[in-house]
Amino acid sequence: MALNLHLVRIFSVVAEQGSFSRGAQVAHISQPAVTKAIQELEKQVGIPLLERGRQGVRLTEAGQKLQEYARTIFVAESAAEEELRALRGVTGGTLRIGASLTIANYYLPPLVARFHEIYPQLSLRLMSYNTENIEQLLLDYKLDIALVEGPVHHDRIEAQKWREDELVVVAAANHPLANHKHLTAADLNEATWVVRESGSGTREVIEAALLERALHWKHTLEINSTAAIKQTVASGLGLALVSLYSAADQIAVGKLCVLPVSDLRVTRPLNSLHLKNRPLGIAARTFKKFIFEEATQ
Incomplete structure (x- = not known):
């Protein structure tokens, strides 16, 4: 059985868009033409690929497999076109x-x-x-x-x-810990931490580093932006463990300071x-x- 790639392309668009009408718009053809193409493809492969419902379409198990291969095929097609252009x-x-x-x-x-x-x-x-x-x-x-x-x-x-990135503990210049010349992770146990959201790579690295040192944050404020975290800490709310590279500008002008925590040096790839x-x-x-x-x- 040789698949008709034109029909597979239309199927893939419908699968991505989740409906025949949106698929027709993206493919720049009529909705009846999309319906006919899907019917022809399902007849060709001998098994249903899509389940129709009021909320749109859902891929069957066979449809999921075909969509996975379709993505690979069309990505390879784009790569071939790019190589030939080069x-x-x-x-x-x-x-x-x-x-x-x-x-x-x-x-x-x-x-x-x-x-x-x-x-x-x-x-x-x-x-x-x-x-x-x-x-x-x-x-x-x-x-x-x-x-x-x-x-x-x-x-x-x-x-x-x-490359490698170094993470450092930062605080506002007027934070109570800012004048300490030597700190350990244990000194930070009661601190309020300003942290990234779940799903963030930064947060995952930080949680692993704190767990390794038996340090658990008790009070947190969650923000999904490093820039907002730095601004919040610079305003006097809590501590943050951030990329030194990302905080360099505010450290340079004195809005943030790096706390000298001897046993909390964290690097990440x-x-x-x-x-x-x-x-x-x-x-x-x-x-x-x-x-x-x-x-x-």
């Missing part, structure tokens, strides 16, 4: 970069600016979410390359260390991610090579 000397196209928040807000902006200067014909799309969401976007084939600061949990994703079954396209390979070379300078 061989013709065309440097255009779009590179979709996903990054967890700390990397997107602090590490990537100067890198993206310099990369764009070298490859101005290449359109760049940068998406920033927490590590958990970036992993899912990569698994859904919605990113070409990803950069995260947290551990990776899915066996379809390959991680490669890009910043990782480049890609799918194991998906070769990087020429644009993603070029960007990865560029940021790795920049990290060594």
Whole structure:
């Protein structure tokens, strides 16, 4: 049985959109044409692929399997087109970069600016979410390359260390602990901590570090933004364990200070991610090579 890839493409759009009407809009064809295409494909494979309901469509077990393969097929098709454009000397196209928040807000902006200067014909799309969401976007084939600061949990994703990031405990300059010249983790037991949300790679690294030192935060304020965490701490509310790189500006002007906690030095790898079954396209390979070379300078 040879699958009709035109029909598979229409099926994949409907599966992504969750309805025939939205699938028709995205595919730029009529809804009756979409319905006919799905019926022909189901007849071809001999098994239902979609279940229709008032709330839209739901993939059957067979539909889920086909959609997984369809994503791989069309990603490979895009990669082949990109490689052929590169061989013709065309440097255009779009590179979709996903990054967890700390990397997107602090590490990537100067890198993206310099990369764009070298490859101005290449359109760049940068998406920033927490590590958990970036992993899912990569698994859904919605990113070409990803950069995260947290551990990776899915066996379809390959991680490669890009650079190392140091985390430090910061407080407002007028915090009661700010004048201490020597502190230990035990001195922080009663502190209020300003922390990232669950699903954040930063939070996962911090929780592991605190657990290793038998330190448990008792009072927390949860904020899903490193920038907002720094501002909150600088305003006098609690402590935070943040990337030294991300806090350097506010440390330099005296809004934040680094507490000298002798037994709480935390470092973490910043990782480049890609799918194991998906070769990087020429644009993603070029960007990865560029940021790795920049990290060594």
